[in-house]
Amino acid sequence: MTPSAPGAAAQPLSQAVLEQAANWYAVLRDGKADPHERADWQAWLREDEAHRAAWRYVEGISSNFESLRGQPEARLAADTLNTAARRLARRRLMAGAAVVFTGGLLGAMAWREESLPASVMALGAGHHTATGEQREITLADGTRLWLNTGSAINVHFDEHHRVVELLQGEVFIDTASDATRPFLVTTRHGRMQALGTRFNVRRDATQTRLSVYEGAVSVQAAASGATRIVPAGQQTGFAAGRIDATTAADQAREAWTRGALVADNISLSEVVEELRRYHPGHLGVADEVAQIKVYGSFPIEDTDRVLHMLAAALPIRIEQPMPWWTRIEAGR
Amino acid sequence: METLYCDHHGWLQGWLRRRLGNAADAADLAQDTFVRLITSRTERHFDSIGEARAYLRTTAQNLCINMWRRQEIERAWLDTLAMTPEASYPSAERQAMVLQALHEIGGMLKTLSPKAARAFVLAVVCEMTDAEVAGELGVSDRMVRKYVAQAMLGCLSLRARDTMVGLRGE
Numbered sequence: 001m002t003p004s005a006p007g008a009a010a011q012p013l014s015q016a017v018l019e020q021a022a023n024w025y026a027v028l029r030d031g032k033a034d035p036h037e038r039a040d041w042q043a044w045l046r047e048d049e050a051h052r053a054a055w056r057y058v059e060g061i062s063s064n065f066e067s068l069r070g071q072p073e074a075r076l077a078a079d080t081l082n083t084a085a086r087r088l089a090r091r092r093l094m095a096g097a098a099v100v101f102t103g104g105l106l107g108a109m110a111w112r113e114e115s116l117p118a119s120v121m122a123l124g125a126g127h128h129t130a131t132g133e134q135r136e137i138t139l140a141d142g143t144r145l146w147l148n149t150g151s152a153i154n155v156h157f158d159e160h161h162r163v164v165e166l167l168q169g170e171v172f173i174d175t176a177s178d179a180t181r182p183f184l185v186t187t188r189h190g191r192m193q194a195l196g197t198r199f200n201v202r203r204d205a206t207q208t209r210l211s212v213y214e215g216a217v218s219v220q221a222a223a224s225g226a227t228r229i230v231p232a233g234q235q236t237g238f239a240a241g242r243i244d245a246t247t248a249a250d251q252a253r254e255a256w257t258r259g260a261l262v263a264d265n266i267s268l269s270e271v272v273e274e275l276r277r278y279h280p281g282h283l284g285v286a287d288e289v290a291q292i293k294v295y296g297s298f299p300i301e302d303t304d305r306v307l308h309m310l311a312a313a314l315p316i317r318i319e320q321p322m323p324w325w326t327r328i329e330a331g332r
Numbered sequence: 333m334e335t336l337y338c339d340h341h342g343w344l345q346g347w348l349r350r351r352l353g354n355a356a357d358a359a360d361l362a363q364d365t366f367v368r369l370i371t372s373r374t375e376r377h378f379d380s381i382g383e384a385r386a387y388l389r390t391t392a393q394n395l396c397i398n399m400w401r402r403q404e405i406e407r408a409w410l411d412t413l414a415m416t417p418e419a420s421y422p423s424a425e426r427q428a429m430v431l432q433a434l435h436e437i438g439g440m441l442k443t444l445s446p447k448a449a450r451a452f453v454l455a456v457v458c459e460m461t462d463a464e465v466a467g468e469l470g471v472s473d474r475m476v477r478k479y480v481a482q483a484m485l486g487c488l489s490l491r492a493r494d495t496m497v498g499l500r501g502e
Contacts, residue, residue, distance in 0.1 A: 018488045019481075026481035030461045054488075061487045064440065065456045067433045073422050076412050077430055078453045081438060083408035084401070085446050091400055225379040 013054050016130065020044065021054035025062070128152035129169070132278045134259070134301070142176035143183065146257040148202075149278045157181075170202040172257045189239045190221040195229075200253040211235035211253040219243055259301050263294040268314070272328065279303040285328040289316050336384060337366055344388050351396065361399065365392045401442065405434050444486045451476050452483035 024041050027033050033041075045051055068077050129135050129147045137145045140157060147153065151169025156162075162183045164171065175183045175194045183194040185201050189208040192201065197215025201208060210217060212230045220227045223240035230236050234246040235253070252274075255262040263271050269290035276283050278300055292314055298306040307318050307326065315331035341362060348358035368391055378384035409431060413421060422430065437457075441449045447469070454465045455476070462473045462480075469476070 013492065018492070019485055022481045022484035022488060025484045026477040029455065029480065032461060057488055057491060058484060061440070061484065061491060062456065064436060067429065068437075068457045069459060071430075072420075073426065073430050074458050076409075076416065076422075077434055078457050080405065080408045080412045080434060081441070081453050082446075082450050083411060084404040084434075084438060085441070085449055087408065088397075088401055088404045089446060091404070223377055223379075 013050055013057075015128070017048075017050050017054045018057070021051070021058050024055070025058050029062075126154045131280050132301070132303070134256070136257075139176075141178055141181075144174045144176075146172040148172070148256055166201055166203050166208075168203060170200065170256075172198075172200045172254065174198045188222065190219060190243075192220075193218045197232075198254075202253065207237045207239045209235065209237045209253075211249040213249065213254050255297070256300060259299060261298040261300040261306065263296055263298070265293055265295060268292045268294055268310070268316070268328070271310070275300075275303055275306060279326070282325045283328075284326070286330055288330045289314070289328060292316070336369075336378075339381070340385060340388055341366065343385065344392060347389065348392055348396070357399070361392055361395050364395050368395075397442075398439075401438050402435055405438050406431065409434065440487050440490060441483070443490055444483050448479040448483045448486070451479035455480050 024044065027037055028041060045055060068074050071077075127135070127137055127145075127147055129149060129151050131150050133149060135147045137147060139145065139155060139162075141162060143162070145153070145164070148170035151171060152167040153171055154165040154167065156165065160181060162178065162181050164173070164183075164185045166185060166187045171185075173183075173185065173194070175197055177196055185192045185194070187201070187203045187208045189203070192199075192210060195216040195218060197217060198213045199215075199217050200211045200213070203209075210219060210230060212232050212234055214232050216229055216231045218227060218229045219236065219238055221238050221240055221243050224242065226243050228236065228238075228243045228246070230246055233249050235249040236246045237244045251264070252262040261271070261274060267290060269285055271294050272283060272285045272290075283303075294310070294314070296309070296313070298309060300306070307328070310316065310328075311318050311331075316328050317331050319327040319329055321327075344365060345358050345362040348361050349355055352358050352361070365388055369388075378387065409427075421427075437453075441452070444452070451465050451469060451471075454460050454468060455462070460468070462476045465476045466473045471479075
């Protein structure tokens with residue numbers, strides 16, 4: 001297949017934008033949309049370069065069907081695809097796609113997704129959250145998961161393993177015990193096996209951070225194969241080629257599941273960095289106040305309220321020249 | 333790479349033979365699997381025999397499914413033709429063109445549910461309206477739009493993934 005939107009080829013588009021583009025296609029494609037819908041679509045296109053890029057992708061996909069569209073063989077072609085799809089589904093089932101699932105799983109996942117942009121990977125995820133959203137999920141075995149802002153996971157359960165693949169963001173896990181099926185969490189940096197436990201996993205571009213609050217977790221780095229057991233109350237960072245020494249676990253990495261951002265003697269810039277994960281739009285902090293120390297517990301689900309609480313407690317003021325543009329400046 | 337080939341080629345070919353019931357296809361696909369590994373620009377590092385074999389098995393499995401898809405499309409095309417009056421058969425050239433297009437489209441639709449794929453193809457290839465597709469599938473117009481949106485999103489995701497993989501030279 002030829003890339004259909006060369007200008008947009010290297011630009012990772014968010015799942016939300018691709019979803020919007022696909023929905024607009026479904027509304028508009030049979031030419032029966034009313035003028036209001038068309039006007040709304042035009043406005044959506046004007047709004048953002050990413051929208052236009054996503055729409056070019058849609059047009060590219062649609063043009064792949066051109067050689068058959070309106071041809072005398074169109075109907076034969078449609079029936080052929082339908083028959084083939086049903087037979088293929090049956091064939092895969094009989095041949096035991098389960099083999100791929102169990103055998104290929106651990107090896108395959110690690111290589112398949114490496115270095116894809118997070119937004120692209122998130123498209124195939126089983127569960128995901130938008131910026132500012134948090135969600136609690138109970139899995140089939142009774143394990144409870146809390147998915148933090150802007151996160152995505154795939155869940156693969158079979159008779160031998162329980163695997164959660166963290167594609168992006170952060171997840172807190174309270175595992176249900178199952179002596180026969182180990183519970184694994186994988187990222188591109190390595191894999192973690194729960195040894196009866198409550199723990200938090202946060203993935204960013206360069207490393208995965210693991211904090212353990214109960215039980216223990218065994219970590220294996222993806223490339224070096226080095227392993228380390230992290231006991232309760234400890235945390236570590238690891239990448240494909242290394243596992244850091246453990247340090248005391250950061251309580252904030254547990255507190256977010258209760259909707260709290262806990263700051264214990266950390267700088268304002270670190271608090272802002274954390275807030276940015278939840279805050280839609282730009283959030284900046286002036287250099288002269290960036291190093292002020294912050295203490296306290298803040299309601300993470302309401303970032304505007306957190307900013308007001310900070311402004312009340314610290315010598316800073318909040319500037320908001322536009323609704324989506326916020327700056328923290330030195331105070332009055 | 334040489335060790336990988338020597339250690340696992342026989343095993344992979346055996347695995348494929350049991351799976352496909354056909355020694356010639358198994359030999360071809362085992363070969364294709366290693367070719368894919370060699371031509372991939374990303375350095376692979378395997379920590380254990382199990383990991384290397386899991387990787388090879390997954391790659392080979394994907395190649396099997398691609399091969400099956402092509403075979404099923406060709407078979408379904410012949411079966412569909414058999415049900416139409418001979419007088420309206422497309423010419424041999426048209427048939428080759430249609431099959432080529434069907435292989436490409438089949439690859440694009442591979443991640444979709446059969447229902448979403450069906451609705452999408454009727455809508456996009458046969459240019460049917462939402463109401464016409466709804467009538468044929470026995471679902472509501474709203475459901476048709478939902479299927480079409482799902483299918484388009486599936487194609488977009490696959491394209492995005494292929495593009496990124498292409499950029500990395502795999």
